[in-house]
Amino acid sequence: MEVFFIFFIGIVVSAFGTIIGFGGGVFMVPVLIIFFGYNIEIAIGSTMSALVPASLIASVFNLRDKSIDYLVGTLIQLPAVVGTVLGAFLVASLPVARLQFIFSVFVTLIGVYFLFNRQAKAPPKHSGLMYQMRGVPTSFIRINKVKKLAYRLNVGLVAIFGFMTGIVAGLFGIGGGFLQTPIMTKLFRMPYQVATSTSLFILVITSFTGFVSHYLIGNVFWSRSLPVMAGFMVGAVGGNIIKQKWPPKNHIDELIALGLLLAGLGVLLHLAVKSSFGFSF
Template identity: 30%
Template sequence: MTTLLLLAVGLAAGVFGALLGLGGGFLVIPVLTILFHMPIHSAIGISLIAVIATSTSAAVVYVREGRVDIRLGMLLELGTTVGAIVGAIIAAFVSSRVLYLLFSLLLLYNAYAMYRKDEPARGQIAAAGGPEPAAGGVKPVLKGVDTPEYEVKNLPLGLAFSGIAGILSGLLGIGGGLIKIPVMYTLMGVPLKTAVATSNFMIGVTAAASASIYYLSGNVSPVETVPVALGVFVGANMGLRFNKAFSVRTLKRLFIIVFLYVALQMIIKGIGS
């Protein structure tokens, strides 16, 4: 029964995550900790596996279609992977209370970002996976990785922010697209669609750097991880199909309230733990 519930959690996280343009982590971690009373370190480990699953399925499509700037992605991965390892090590030394409170802050920031901006999230929906072309039928920005139609700016700063995104990923079990996409788009001058696709390509690699540490530390139980990972994988692909029929704007408003409520719950849980 628990297994089927976990599958449903993954499925819901995948569908809503894809519709809202988020990785599953923002939904998986609160549900596992608040409803299933799972230790937050285990929930983070499970979430990282789910992040790899969704990133990989999206990357298959985007890499084949040449939408990912693999060179830029690889360069920034130097920052994110080092950050992810640092994040996973920090997580081992901080208490659950700190993690709950940090995650709450991130949820609040996420709700704020969703309230402020529509555009990047819509791009992320397209990047969440699935064989269909990007939402709205947008053509690939890049035809080939060796013929970029833009110039990358502020690379050192981009690398530094990638490191921070990596730390948050390893520490809190999220993909980090929330940071990487705006950094590539606004700071580095990368077109939004390319930033979204490249971020999604990177997320799996970043998550793998810390997921292996969580796995080897015994925080990834297959009985609990597999249903969530499969659910998120299938759900993310389903979410893309629903995308056209749904009013994402209404859903977003609803989830801003959900995130505010969940953040409050996690603060309460954090203080009580």
């Protein structure tokens, strides 16, 4: 019975994470710990192992749909690796629990802002910080000919964004995936289809790296991981089908807001569990 519930929750979490480009790891880890008695390490290892096939499945759908921006994904991913390493080293010298609490409150407030402060009208086609930086030498325009979409980006700011999400992942051990879609859609003004697809493409690399690391240190037990993996795989397929048949363009702000609220709650729950194991402020 427990296996069935884990499988079902995995489907829901993965489908939702696929639709909004979050992946779902930040939601699933607290669920496994609080409701199914997984310890922290096994919960993270199980979730990482589930994200690998789920992100691959989602990326195959998006590859066929030609909605992945590989250049932006690379510009984010490479600095993120450096930031993750730096964040891991900073754990020993910073009050991580206190920072994690502040960060979770910040994410929750951003989610509330997205939910209750939607603009009545869509922003102008050529708007946003990235597009306004016309005079910066490292700015460039990306054009998706298949989707007939165009957007302006800046190499330096995209790389800084990747570096910062990497530091978050290294410091808190929760991954920075849930930050990618909101920033790409709101700050970079990237179209929803491209932002979510690119975020899930990045997740292929980060989840595989995390899975290998946790497997080598003994945090992956297949009896615990397989139900999560199966649920995430089914959810990834279901989420992509939903995206194709009922694109949530008009409701993406609400979905991202809900995702951020759940992510903030997940980080708080993660912090509470860690505190119960002897971590202090």
